[in-house]
Ligand code: HEM
Ligand code: SF4
């Protein structure tokens with residue numbers, strides 16, 4: 001199979017598999033986030049479980065980080081290779097006549113999402129790692145010991161209109177990334193045969209609803225507190 | 226019609242080319258695009274200038290030779306046609322039309338608008354055939370039952386004329402629509418199944434070797450293909466390659 005993953009099509013498969021992984025991850029992440037709109041306690045419980053369960057922390061989290069890094073590194077490599085397949089560019093090339101903006105700008109939309117992920121890491125993940133593993137406080141409690149800290153931290157993050165603005169822009173770009181990417185991933189593994197329209201429709205629904213969900217959570221906390 | 230043409234001129238494979246502007250004052254909307262170029266070339270010959278070299282043969286949309294990137298699109302505006310099937314009525318009086326050769330590392334320019342598409346031949350030679358002696362001992366066509374679906378879909382794939390418009394219009398210069406069609410036309414039929422594993426592996430390996438880019442499913446090829454070859458053929462090829470690698474690795 002090593003020959004397979006060195007072929008052009010094999011690399012597309014690998015790209016699609018990492019994308020499927022991210023697609024599933026987004027559903028889980030949004031599910032947890034959405035609970036914060038309905039119940040502070042449920043959100044806290046979920047966050048504490050996710051943040052302290054060894055299986056999630058030491059098995060799922062490294063896999064996730066690997067998945068993200070693999071996805072964008074592979075994306076860059078493929079894009080560079082593809083650009084080199086046309087040494088001299090056209091003087092006039094009307095891409096909009098035969099393909100969507102999204103499909104021609106995956107690197108741009110992906111790049112914005114990547115920039116957001118960096119911000120997200122600095123915002124949430126690095127403080128988490130610091131509190132839990134450097135300071136060794138695994139309790140998940142507020143500094144005064146009155147209940148869990150996760151909900152308070154979330155609300156605090158969404159106070160800044162700048163951060164909420166960046167958040168919204170990033171998720172709009174994620175939606176654009178997925179509007180091409182979702183169907184593309186199914187096409188890459190050959191799963192669109194005979195059901196392209198169905199995949200496209202599910203893709204459209206997913207690509208709009210999931211990012212919208214994240215945006216709603218951010219706006220809710222911004223305006224509700 | 227009065228037209229301004231901006232055409233890529235390049236003396237030979239090694240020369241540095243450039244866009245050159247030409248003026249045509251009396252173009253009939255009933256002319257085909259190639260006839261319009263014939264008129265321009267006659268003008269150039271009369272003026273002792275070098276005529277524009279471009280590929281063409283059948284002039285009826287079946288040979289796939291007439292490769293030109295017109296106003297930013299393979300085979301120009303209009304769907305499912307080749308350049309020889311394009312007519313000047315698709316343009317307006319006073320238009321400026323840019324005409325460029327197919328651009329891809331795997332299709333090097335020979336002269337002006339003519340590119341070398343032998344990379345397609347080499348992909349075909351790597352597996353786009355069945356090893357049967359078909360001369361003189363043909364058996365009855367109905368001996369092997371074939372479903373209507375398979376027959377129709379294989380025929381659709383087989384209508385690919387190897388023009389290279391898919392490569393030319395793809396932002397990645399990917400040849401996957403062409404190779405997908407060639408793989409599919411055999412993969413769908415019982416006669417083709419016999420060598421299916423080696424065929425897909427060898428054809429994809431040759432495709433990669435020739436320096437084509439990697440498909441990112443933009444779908445530009447399907448829109449610009451003069452024969453309406455469907456993206457499903459790429460999906461089928463992708464599946465065939467995985468299957469082949471699971472059977473024989
Ligand atoms: C959670 C975040 C992300 C999700 C859910 C996601 C999803 C996807 C999907 C579904 C595809 C299509 C895969 C295929 O065609 O087989 C894709 C492709 C791609 N992604 Fe992402 N992606 C994410 C983040 C990123 C990031 C951070 C980058 C960084 C630059 C990126 C860059 C790319 C590129 C370059 C492609 C290939 C373009 C193409 O094949 O047309 N993605 N992504
Ligand atoms: S798939 Fe279509 S565009 Fe590509 S070579 Fe065949 S006929 Fe031409």
Ligand code: FES
Pocket residue numbers: 280281282283284285286287288289290291307308309310
């Ligand atoms: S000249 Fe044969 S297809 Fe145009």
